[in-house]
Amino acid sequence: MTAPRSNNDHVFYRSPKKFYPTAERAEGVYIYDTAGKRYLDGSGGAVVVGIGHGVKEIADAMIKQAGRIAFAHGSQFTTQAAVDLAAKLVQFSPAGLTRVYFLSGGSEAIETAMKLARQYQVERGKLSKYKVISRWTSYHGNTLGALALGGHTGRRRHYLPLMQHTPHIAPAYCYRCPFGATPENCSLECALDLEKTILYEGPDSVSAFMAEPIVGATAGALVPRDGYFQKIREICDRYDVLFIADEVMTGMGRTGRNFGVDHWNVVPDMIVVGKGLSSGYTPIYTVIVKEAIHAAIKEGSGVFVHGHTYSQNPLSSAIACAVLDYLVKHDLVSRSARMGDYLLKVLQGLFHHEFVGDIRGRGLFAGIEFVKDRKAKATFDPKLKLNALIGSRAFQKGLITYPGGGGADGVNGDHLLLAPPLIITEKEIDLMVSILDETFAEIAKELGKV
Ligand SMILES: Cc1ncc(COP(=O)(O)O)c(C=O)c1O
Numbered sequence: 001m002t003a004p005r006s007n008n009d010h011v012f013y014r015s016p017k018k019f020y021p022t023a024e025r026a027e028g029v030y031i032y033d034t035a036g037k038r039y040l041d042g043s044g045g046a047v048v049v050g051i052g053h054g055v056k057e058i059a060d061a062m063i064k065q066a067g068r069i070a071f072a073h074g075s076q077f078t079t080q081a082a083v084d085l086a087a088k089l090v091q092f093s094p095a096g097l098t099r100v101y102f103l104s105g106g107s108e109a110i111e112t113a114m115k116l117a118r119q120y121q122v123e124r125g126k127l128s129k130y131k132v133i134s135r136w137t138s139y140h141g142n143t144l145g146a147l148a149l150g151g152h153t154g155r156r157r158h159y160l161p162l163m164q165h166t167p168h169i170a171p172a173y174c175y176r177c178p179f180g181a182t183p184e185n186c187s188l189e190c191a192l193d194l195e196k197t198i199l200y201e202g203p204d205s206v207s208a209f210m211a212e213p214i215v216g217a218t219a220g221a222l223v224p225r226d227g228y229f230q231k232i233r234e235i236c237d238r239y240d241v242l243f244i245a246d247e248v249m250t251g252m253g254r255t256g257r258n259f260g261v262d263h264w265n266v267v268p269d270m271i272v273v274g275k276g277l278s279s280g281y282t283p284i285y286t287v288i289v290k291e292a293i294h295a296a297i298k299e300g301s302g303v304f305v306h307g308h309t310y311s312q313n314p315l316s317s318a319i320a321c322a323v324l325d326y327l328v329k330h331d332l333v334s335r336s337a338r339m340g341d342y343l344l345k346v347l348q349g350l351f352h353h354e355f356v357g358d359i360r361g362r363g364l365f366a367g368i369e370f371v372k373d374r375k376a377k378a379t380f381d382p383k384l385k386l387n388a389l390i391g392s393r394a395f396q397k398g399l400i401t402y403p404g405g406g407g408a409d410g411v412n413g414d415h416l417l418l419a420p421p422l423i424i425t426e427k428e429i430d431l432m433v434s435i436l437d438e439t440f441a442e443i444a445k446e447l448g449k450v
Contacts, residue, residue: 001121012333027429028051029421030073031400039395039421042432043402047216047365047419051326058281061322065315074312081317088324094267099294101287101310102317103311106248106274107141110210113270114145114246117208117307120242120293122302130205133197133241137171137407139217140210140246142336147344149210151373152218153410167201169193171215172224176359176377176408180266183225190224191231198239208242209235209329213260216249219407220415221360221368228264238406248285249365252276253327253422256337256363258285263362269293279323279421333421342426343418346433353440355380355447364422367409368436369415379412379425387414390443399435 013020030041030051039366041049051058063083072079083234086100092159103117116134121129136151147156148163151171156163168180172190198206213229215222226324238241240337243267250260254276257263261271270293274285297304310316327333340363347359370386372378372414380386382405391403407413420432 002212002441007292015072020158020384027422028052028054029127038402038427039398040432040435041400042230042394042418042420043400044276044419044421045280045400046255046275046402047417048275048280048298049421050252050254050279051323051330051332052279052423053363053420054069055326056282057326058279059320061318062281062315065318068223068314070315071182071313073309074307079314079317081321084313085317086325088321088437089273089286091378092324092328093271093288094259094262096267097271097288098291099289101289101304102312103285103287103308104272104283104313104316105141106285107143107146108308109144109274110140110146110149110288113210113272113287114149114208116270116293116304117244119301119304120296121207121290123296126204126240128204129240131167131201131206132244133167133201133206133209135167135211135215136410137169137173137222138212138213138214138215138246143183145325148216149403151410152406154406158362167197168198169173170400171219171222172228173219173222174409175360176196176223176224186225186233188225188227189194191228191235194232195235195238198235198241198368201214201353202237203241204241206241208244210244210246212246213250213263214255214362215312216365216417217402217404220369220404220417221362222367222407223360223362226264229261229264233266233268236269238248244268244270244272246272248272249419252279252324253264253333253336254394255365256333256340257360260362276327277323278316281315281323282319283310284320293374293405301357327422330423336411336422339422339424339426339429340366343420343429343433345427347436349433353437353444355444356440361418364419364424366418368416368418370416371448377408379408382406384414386443388441390414390416391446393443394435394439397435397439399432399439401436 024034044239134149138151140146140149170190170193205390251273278284357372358369387403387405
């Protein structure tokens with residue numbers, strides 16, 4: 001999309017050549033720009049908006065807290081808002097996760113979990129344990145520590161000289177099984193890859209393993225086989241390695257359960273949560289940890305050598321409390337499961353487009369992967385930027401999606417991630433899918449794929 005930009009606009013945009021319409025207001029599942037155009041938020045921005053846009057109760061909570069106290073530094077005070085949010089989150093989390101550390105960004109929260117894992121090992125006298133193993137085809141953030149853990153070659157490439165090398169294992173990617181297995185002969189080789197890697201690296205050197213329960217940005221809702229995370233948990237326990245679940249996208253009901261790991265009844269040692277935690281009403285993330293981790297520090301050195309200016313800030317805490325109350329009061333987690341089933345059902349209708357290779361997901365967290373050739377699962381030339389093309393065409397038609405590339409091998413592969421607000425109705429899902437249908441038909445024609 002092109003359009004002139006005002007000479008008064010000094011914002012350093014992500015893509016300086018791109019034209020961004022000016023968002024003016026938002027309500028429910030819709031965002032409106034200053035030209036009056038309406039956009040159905042089919043991805044909650046970047047899988048952020050859970051309870052919907054423009055909820056009055058949240059604005060009320062903001063005003064109330066801002067009028068009382070908006071800021072107190074976490075090294076000097078606690079606040080009732082922070083205490084309340086921690087209690088609500090512990091209630092919402094799997095049993096055993098009892099302490100909540102506050103942050104304001106996802107990458108910051110990921111790096112907090114990495115550091116916390118390391119300090120936990122040091123406090124226990126396991127001084128040699130420092131490595132964090134993660135997976136290829138994953139995303140954990142854009143700051144250097146988080147980027148190092150991620151497994152997206154395209155995003156990492158320029159910055160490799162600045163990053164610490166960390167071990168990666170194969171993803172749980174059934175559509176493109178890295179081990180050539182099929183559902184009939186799968187022995188969860190992708191989970192066993194963790195054990196192999198721990199052994200190669202030396203169990204005495206490994207502090208933690210990090211994974212997204214359902215991969216989001218880098219591959220479009222990759223759901224692992226049942227048994228995968230149970231096996232991961234077993235392996236982590238066997239080698240005294242912490243399991244950190246990155247639930248930044250999958251948490252807070254997005255996949256139809258409170259957290260992604262709840263689908264398999266697995267309890268991680270730490271859960272990183274954000275995005276849906278505030279549903280976009282404020283920047284806030286948390287790391288929720290098992291009591292043993294907190295106790296190791298409390299009874300050990302007594303200080304977690306970390307902290308950020310806006311950690312525990314009362315305004316964000318009060319907003320997240322109001323969001324969580326709204327989520328629970330309106331039973332939006334079950335709604336996500338129900339509407340997610342409906343979304344996945346109607347998305348099947350898009351298989352008539354020859355370039356749709358796979359449709360997958362859980363709850364209102366769905367992915368569509370595109371292929372040049374369905375049988376060979378051949379990917380499109382990345383120079384085509386097919387995912388961006390589809391995303392921007394749908395955007396022009398008034399549907400926001402979250403396109404991505406590089407899922408197949410870090411560079412090749414195109415997908416679309418869909419994650420509408422959990423309040424979406426069947427009618428709005430039908431509208432989403434009909435815009436996708438129209439978009440795919442146009443793009444397929446342009447590619448000569450009809
Ligand atoms: C799974 C996951 N982890 C971490 C992050 C990083 O969050 P942030 O963009 O707030 O740094 C993201 C962002 O999309 C994410 O999807």
